[in-house]
Amino acid sequence: MKYSSKELLIRLNGLLRGSYGRILVFDELDSTNSYLKRKADDLPDRTLVLALTQTSGRGRLGREFVSPDGGLYFSVLFKDRPAVDPGPVTVCASVAVAEAIEKYCGVTAGIKWVNDVCVDGKKVCGILCEAVTSGGRTSIVCGIGINLLRPDNGYPAQISGRAGALSDFCVVPDPAVLAGEIAVKLRELPTSLPAAIIEKYRSRSFVCGKRVSVISNGIERPAKAISIEDDASLLVEYDDQTREKLTYGEISIIPQGEDNG
Numbered sequence: 001m002k003y004s005s006k007e008l009l010i011r012l013n014g015l016l017r018g019s020y021g022r023i024l025v026f027d028e029l030d031s032t033n034s035y036l037k038r039k040a041d042d043l044p045d046r047t048l049v050l051a052l053t054q055t056s057g058r059g060r061l062g063r064e065f066v067s068p069d070g071g072l073y074f075s076v077l078f079k080d081r082p083a084v085d086p087g088p089v090t091v092c093a094s095v096a097v098a099e100a101i102e103k104y105c106g107v108t109a110g111i112k113w114v115n116d117v118c119v120d121g122k123k124v125c126g127i128l129c130e131a132v133t134s135g136g137r138t139s140i141v142c143g144i145g146i147n148l149l150r151p152d153n154g155y156p157a158q159i160s161g162r163a164g165a166l167s168d169f170c171v172v173p174d175p176a177v178l179a180g181e182i183a184v185k186l187r188e189l190p191t192s193l194p195a196a197i198i199e200k201y202r203s204r205s206f207v208c209g210k211r212v213s214v215i216s217n218g219i220e221r222p223a224k225a226i227s228i229e230d231d232a233s234l235l236v237e238y239d240d241q242t243r244e245k246l247t248y249g250e251i252s253i254i255p256q257g258e259d260n261g
Contacts, residue, residue, distance in 0.1 A: 002070075002175075003175065003176065005025045005026060005027045005052055006025075008025050008050065008052075008175070008176055009023060009024075009025040011176035011180075012025065012048070012050070012176055012179065012180060012183075015176060015177065015180035016048075016180055016183060016184070019046075019183075019184070019187055020046045020047065020048045020076075020183065020187075021043070021044030021045050021046045021047050022043060022044055022046075022047045022048070023047075023048045023049075023050075024047065024048070024049045024050070025049075025050045025051075025052075026049070026050070026051045026052070027051070027052050027053065028051060028052065028053045028054070028055060029049070029051040029053075029054055029055070029073075030054065030055050030056040031054050031055075031056050031143075032049045032050065032051050032054065032073055032074055032075035032143055033075045033128055033130060033141050033143035034056070035049055035051075035075070036049055036075050036076075036077045036132075036141045037130065037132050037141055040077060040079060040132050040134060040139050040141075041134055041135070043077055043079070044079065045077070045078065045079040045080065046076065046077065046078065046079075046187065047076070047077040047079075048074060048075070048076050048077075048183055049074060049075050049076075049077075050072075050073065050074035050179065051073050051074070052069060052073075053068060053069045053071075053073075054073050054145075068151045070147075070148055070149035070150075070151065070165075071145060071146060071147050071148055071149070072144075072145070072146040072148055072175050072178060072179055073143075073144075073145045073146075074143070074144055074179055074183075075141055075142060075143040075144070076141070076142045076183065076186055077139060077140075077141055078139060078140040078141075078142070078189040079137075079139045080137045080138075080139060081138060081139060081140060081189060082138065082191075086129035086130060086131055086140055086142075087114075087129075087231075087232060087247070087248075088190045088191070088192060088193045088232070089129045089140055089142050089189065089190060090114060090115050090127055090129045090142075091114075091193060091197060091198070091201050091232045092185070092186065092190050092193075092197055093115075093127045093129065093142055093144060093182075093186060094111050094114075094115055094117055094127055094201060094204075095111075095185075095197055095200045095201050095204070096181075096182045096185035096186055097109070097117045097125050097127070097144060097146065097182055098110070098111060098117050098200075098204050099181075099185070099200070100178055100181040100182050100185075101117065101119070101124070101125075101146075101166070101178075103181065104173035104174075104177065104178055104181070105119075105166055105169065105170035105171075105172075105173060106170060107119050107120075107169050107170050109124075109204065110204050110205070110206040111201060111204040111205050111206070112205075112206065112207055112251075112253070113205060113207050113225075113228065113234045113246075113251060114232070114234070114248075115127040115128070115129075117146075118164070118206070119164060119166070119168075119169045120164070120169060121162075121206075122162065122163060122164025122168065123147075123162055123163055123164060124146060124147050124164050124165060124166055124169075125144065125145060125146045125147070126144075126145050127142070127143065127144050127145075128142075128143040128145075129141065129142045129143070130143075140189060142186065144182065146166070146178070147163065147164065147165040147166065148165060148166050148167065148172050148175060149165055149166075149167045149172060150164075150165040150167055150168060193230070193231065193232060195230075198228070198230055198231075198232060201228065201232060202227075202228040205228050207225040207234070207251065207253060208225050208226065208227055208228065209224070209225065210224070210225050210253050210254070211223070211224055211225075211253070211254040212224070212225050212236065212251040212252060212253055212254060213251060213252045213254055214236060214238075214244075214246065214249065214250075214251055215249065215250040215251065215252065216249050216250075220252075221238060222238070222239060222254065223236040223237055223238045223239070223244075224236065224237045225251070226243070229245060231247070233245040233246055233247045234246045234251070236251075
């Protein structure tokens with residue numbers, strides 16, 4: 001089911017019933033996160049911005065997030081808050097997306113530390129939370145990009161092996177309902193991680209027990225993923241048996257048979 005930007009705006013306003021300060025829907029933006037960062041001073045708290053297409057979608061570590069027509073791309077502005085670590089927001093958003101996918105698609109959604117939501121090992125959603133400081137005030141922008149439909153020409157070669165779309169696994173749900181479900185769960189900005197949320201995050205993690213490459217400053221170091229800690233950090237053990245809690249950065253799962261560790 002596809003809506004025009006006007007239809008989607010009407011649907012979201014009806015579903016969220018005034019629980020957001022403002023809802024804006026565009027046919028195309030460079031990036032919903034970038035838009036909110038530019039406009040943060042002029043928009044009310046809990047502004048939700050959605051675009052049918054992004055021309056310059058961004059992921060973590062400055063990577064491009066491919067955002068063709070047929071996806072669900074939106075960001076929420078939490079304005080003028082005390083200094084907040086975006087980490088707990090990322091965790092809560094990951095759980096919200098996974099729960100919404102499970103509810104409306106009937107498939108199991110796993111989480112690859114730290115912010116990728118996957119179905120059957122394929123990334124169907126990326127999340128990017130950023131802090132914005134202006135005039136001594138801090139705001140948080142939480143961006144969510146969900147692949148609803150596989151692009152007609154497929155995904156670019158560099159991500160085709162790991163990217164997926166909900167249409168690969170289920171009948172695609174109503175995008176307004178899916179976005180509304182996630183937005184309801186994100187109305188309040190978490191300043192810490194509730195135990196219930198970290199347990200949901202931990203239960204959906206599929207990296208623990210696997211061999212991974214820890215990527216830092218362009219250097220890859222093999223390790224075993226041990227556990228998701230109470231602060232959502234990832235505990236890993238390197239081949240020399242030293243352990244490290246990863247609070248940021250990136251990992252990739254090493255396929256079986258490709259590791260000598």
